[in-house]
Amino acid sequence: MSRSDAPAGDGAAPDGTDGTDADGAQRDPLVEVRNLKKYYEDDGFLTGDPVKAVDGVSFDIRKGETLGLVGESGCGKTTLGRTILGLESATDGEVVSDGREVARLSGKQLREWQRDAQMVFQDPEASLNDRMTVGEIIREPLDAHEQGTKAERKERVFELIDLVGLNEEHYYRYPHQFSGGQRQRIGIARALALEPEFMVLDEPVSALDVSVQARVINLLEDLQDELGLTYLFIAHDLSVVRHIADRVAVMYLGDIVELGDTEAVYNDPAHPYTVSLLSAIPGSHTGTDRDRVTLRGTPPSPRDPPQGCRFATRCPARVRPAAFADLPETAWDGIDALDTVLRERASLEDGLTDRLRRSLGLAADANDIDEVVADLFGWHPGEQSPQEGEGPLTSEARAAVEDAVRFARRGEDEEAAAVLREAFGSVCNRERPEAHVVDGDGRTSACVRHTDEYDSPAAAIDERYARRDD
Amino acid sequence: MAAPDDGADGDEPLLAVEDLTTVFHTDKETIRAVDGVSFEVSEGETVGVVGESGSGKSVTARSILGLIESPGTIESGSIRFRGEELTGGNWERHRGDLSIVFQDPINSMNPVYTVGNQIREALRIHQGLRGQAAREEAVRLLEAVGIPDARRRVGEYPHQFSGGMRQRAVIAMALACDPDLLVCDEPTTALDVTIQAQILELLDDLQREEDLAILFITHDMGVIEETADRVNVMYAGEVVESAPVETLFDGPAHPYTRGLLASIPGRTATGDRLPTIEGEVPTPTESASDCRYAPRCPDAFDACERVHPEHVRVGPDQTAACLLHEEVRPRPDGRGDRGRRRRRRGRRG
Ligand code: SF4
Ligand code: SF4
Numbered sequence: 001m002s003r004s005d006a007p008a009g010d011g012a013a014p015d016g017t018d019g020t021d022a023d024g025a026q027r028d029p030l031v032e033v034r035n036l037k038k039y040y041e042d043d044g045f046l047t048g049d050p051v052k053a054v055d056g057v058s059f060d061i062r063k064g065e066t067l068g069l070v071g072e073s074g075c076g077k078t079t080l081g082r083t084i085l086g087l088e089s090a091t092d093g094e095v096v097s098d099g100r101e102v103a104r105l106s107g108k109q110l111r112e113w114q115r116d117a118q119m120v121f122q123d124p125e126a127s128l129n130d131r132m133t134v135g136e137i138i139r140e141p142l143d144a145h146e147q148g149t150k151a152e153r154k155e156r157v158f159e160l161i162d163l164v165g166l167n168e169e170h171y172y173r174y175p176h177q178f179s180g181g182q183r184q185r186i187g188i189a190r191a192l193a194l195e196p197e198f199m200v201l202d203e204p205v206s207a208l209d210v211s212v213q214a215r216v217i218n219l220l221e222d223l224q225d226e227l228g229l230t231y232l233f234i235a236h237d238l239s240v241v242r243h244i245a246d247r248v249a250v251m252y253l254g255d256i257v258e259l260g261d262t263e264a265v266y267n268d269p270a271h272p273y274t275v276s277l278l279s280a281i282p283g284s285h286t287g288t289d290r291d292r293v294t295l296r297g298t299p300p301s302p303r304d305p306p307q308g309c310r311f312a313t314r315c316p317a318r319v320r321p322a323a324f325a326d327l328p329e330t331a332w333d334g335i336d337a338l339d340t341v342l343r344e345r346a347s348l349e350d351g352l353t354d355r356l357r358r359s360l361g362l363a364a365d366a367n368d369i370d371e372v373v374a375d376l377f378g379w380h381p382g383e384q385s386p387q388e389g390e391g392p393l394t395s396e397a398r399a400a401v402e403d404a405v406r407f408a409r410r411g412e413d414e415e416a417a418a419v420l421r422e423a424f425g426s427v428c429n430r431e432r433p434e435a436h437v438v439d440g441d442g443r444t445s446a447c448v449r450h451t452d453e454y455d456s457p458a459a460a461i462d463e464r465y466a467r468r469d470d
Numbered sequence: 471m472a473a474p475d476d477g478a479d480g481d482e483p484l485l486a487v488e489d490l491t492t493v494f495h496t497d498k499e500t501i502r503a504v505d506g507v508s509f510e511v512s513e514g515e516t517v518g519v520v521g522e523s524g525s526g527k528s529v530t531a532r533s534i535l536g537l538i539e540s541p542g543t544i545e546s547g548s549i550r551f552r553g554e555e556l557t558g559g560n561w562e563r564h565r566g567d568l569s570i571v572f573q574d575p576i577n578s579m580n581p582v583y584t585v586g587n588q589i590r591e592a593l594r595i596h597q598g599l600r601g602q603a604a605r606e607e608a609v610r611l612l613e614a615v616g617i618p619d620a621r622r623r624v625g626e627y628p629h630q631f632s633g634g635m636r637q638r639a640v641i642a643m644a645l646a647c648d649p650d651l652l653v654c655d656e657p658t659t660a661l662d663v664t665i666q667a668q669i670l671e672l673l674d675d676l677q678r679e680e681d682l683a684i685l686f687i688t689h690d691m692g693v694i695e696e697t698a699d700r701v702n703v704m705y706a707g708e709v710v711e712s713a714p715v716e717t718l719f720d721g722p723a724h725p726y727t728r729g730l731l732a733s734i735p736g737r738t739a740t741g742d743r744l745p746t747i748e749g750e751v752p753t754p755t756e757s758a759s760d761c762r763y764a765p766r767c768p769d770a771f772d773a774c775e776r777v778h779p780e781h782v783r784v785g786p787d788q789t790a791a792c793l794l795h796e797e798v799r800p801r802p803d804g805r806g807d808r809g810r811r812r813r814r815r816g817r818r819g
Contacts, residue, residue: 072662209751210733280664282693283696294667294668298665343621375613
């Protein structure tokens with residue numbers, strides 16, 4: 001279901017929320033994704049851990065809906081789209097559509113699925129062969145699947161050209177003669193050639209200027225209405241997704257952390273990552289009146305995702321151990337920053353000079369961890385034992401930091417990080433949170449704070465910001 | 471927010487761009503990428519230049535930095551820094567005073583030198599720092615741009631930095647020149663939104679701490695709204711509207727600005743179709759004898775194809791280059807009279 005131009009008598013959601021309640025609750029899933037995983041192994045050389053691009057996600061894509069898929073680069077959203085289409089083989093889990101288990105299809109059945117499900121790419125330039133005319137490009141899938149006679153195929157191409165708002169004479173031109181918006185129309189026409197029922201749109205408007213982007217978005221909405229298409233719309237632009245998607249799934253580091261009706265999610269995000277992500281949209285038109293929650297750092301590597309909750313290293317609502325309930329926010333800033341430093345040091349491959357130094361027995365800069373601690377907490381662990389009340393840490397907290405520092409001084413960064421997390425970690429660092437249903441429409445959010453035991457994410461974030469302001 | 475200098479007291483603003491025209495010669499034609507652009511940047515102020523691709527915004531930035539290379543050339547106009555003319559080859563003397571941060575940080579760094587090396591090089595050239603002093607300052611700069619573990623990371627290579635960290639390092643390099651004006655050309659466009667928020671926050675802090683003036687070039691209206699004190703909207707080589715940021719968003723006066731704002735998803739109720747601007751941005755090859763927006767403008771009338779609109783004052787601190795706002799114009803059939811338009815807009819502005 002698309003929002004625009006709902007046909008008369010369609011009984012669109014009377015409350016205007018345009019959620020799934022009008023007809024969506026009964027709407028059948030077109031694609032069921034179950035515990036899907038996609039890992040990439042290294043190419044033999046340096047056999048480390050695999051990259052866990054998609055790490056066990058489950059959701060439905062409903063017939064006729066637009067499901068938005070948002071997240072930052074490296075979160076796995078494109079891999080997820082490609083794996084659903086069978087363009088990548090799944091490491092584990094299932095993608096089921098119409099009784100077919102897509103991830104296991106081969107031969108004729110795979111070809112059938114790849115006819116019913118199509119992909120539109122971000123970069124129309126890279127995906128269009130510049131040596132073929134527009135007509136040939138759009139006709140190629142028809143030729144490959146041997147649809148109809150030659151004349152029929154040609155006629156079909158003209159239909160498609162018209163459908164996406166290009167002109168007949170464009171048939172004989174080459175892609176480079178077109179603007180970005182027109183090239184994207186060519187890509188869409190090609191994807192529509194085999195009359196798919198499902199399309200994965202991977203950042204289809206990201207490379208376009210806003211005024212052009214608006215026209216392509218309108219076209220996609222019109223096509224959906226006309227042809228009854230189902231979309232998985234992948235984008236990093238949160239405003240575009242808000243406009244086009246009926247439901248939205250938010251991805252972080254290979255995991256879907258929240259999934260629900262678009263308006264509900266945007267108006268009242270449940271998961272701490274969604275809260276932070278939406279608050280980062282620049283400008284005043286974003287519709288959230290929350291204060292900005294600035295995340296520190298960058299997402300960890302999908303090769304070495306944090307244990308427990310994937311978001312724990314950056315989460316503004318991470319549960320803290322009761323023993324340290326009284327630490328001020330500045331202390332937590334320091335602890336979190338130290339954790340990031342240790343993690344990064346542990347994951348960085350040693351540079352040549354580092355290795356050389358070590359082989360020469362020169363741990364020349366190992367002691368600079370003391371400087372990091374001095375910067376973060378205002379006390380130099382190597383030099384003096386601090387007075388009670390000096391710096392933001394309590395004496396127990398300081399003892400824990402000192403434990404970690406001892407490892408870091410010897411260059412054992414991984415152990416240092418583990419020691420730090422042992423002291424300051426919590427359920428968030430130990431258990432992978434399950435998805436909880438958080439509203440009446442079946443929205444899910446994967447965070448321990450949706451259980452009775454803890455304050456809600458929003459309450460926790462607000463409380464911490466308030467403490468900071470005091 | 472600094473008040474823009476109106477020049478009344480004779481004080482020169484930090485940067486004054488006047489009637490800047492930068493052209494690119496090709497075999498077939500001369501592309502007027504920047505065509506008669508004027509604006510000023512005062513000390514401590516952030517001035518935004520916003521436009522779509524082909525608007526000339528990046529060429530404007532490069533022109534100001536003296537980075538235009540053949541087949542491009544600054545054909546006419548003036549760029550004054552603290553009152554001193556830069557065009558005609560005077561950039562060398564102000565090399566460190568103006569710094570630029572580009573969209574893609576990896577191209578701004580040399581992959582074979584450590585990040586610290588590159589910052590120290592800038593410190594040596596622009597501030598005469600060497601040895602231990604340069605090393606300490608490099609660490610301080612990396613810390614200032616929010617790079618954790620700066621002491622260690624100063625010895626790493628650009629490829630060991632993530633995208634966001636790299637852009638921070640580039641900003642640190644730009645700051646090593648101790649600039650008065652930082653030109654940011656789409657500095658966050660390649661970054662994820664949470665990282666973008668960090669960088670925008672950083673620029674904001676730096677501006678306050680180091681009293682920097684920033685010229686911020688972007689296609690993103692949301693970013694402009696967040697960063698700029700004053701905005702110049704560019705279209706096909708020209709500035710078509712200039713206003714303080716709130717004024718521009720509350721009451722855009724130029725039809726292009728209005729169309730652009732309306733076509734951004736999120737500014738329109740979600741159930742509605744997005745308003746669009748038909749047609750494409752033209753590539754200007756002749757000096758303008760008409761309004762370049764006329765073929766796409768929903769408000770166009772006959773004079774728009776004959777007269778090149780000059781900037782007129784449409785509010786206390788707002789100008790637009792559109793004939794709707796001219797003092798005199800032929801009254802097109804079926805359109806409201808100019809007086810009414812002006813009164814309405816006057817209230818808004
Ligand atoms: S489980 Fe913990 S770390 Fe993860 S999002 Fe919830 S509060 Fe944050
Ligand atoms: S001058 Fe005419 S064509 Fe140009 S923007 Fe104004 S009304 Fe539109």
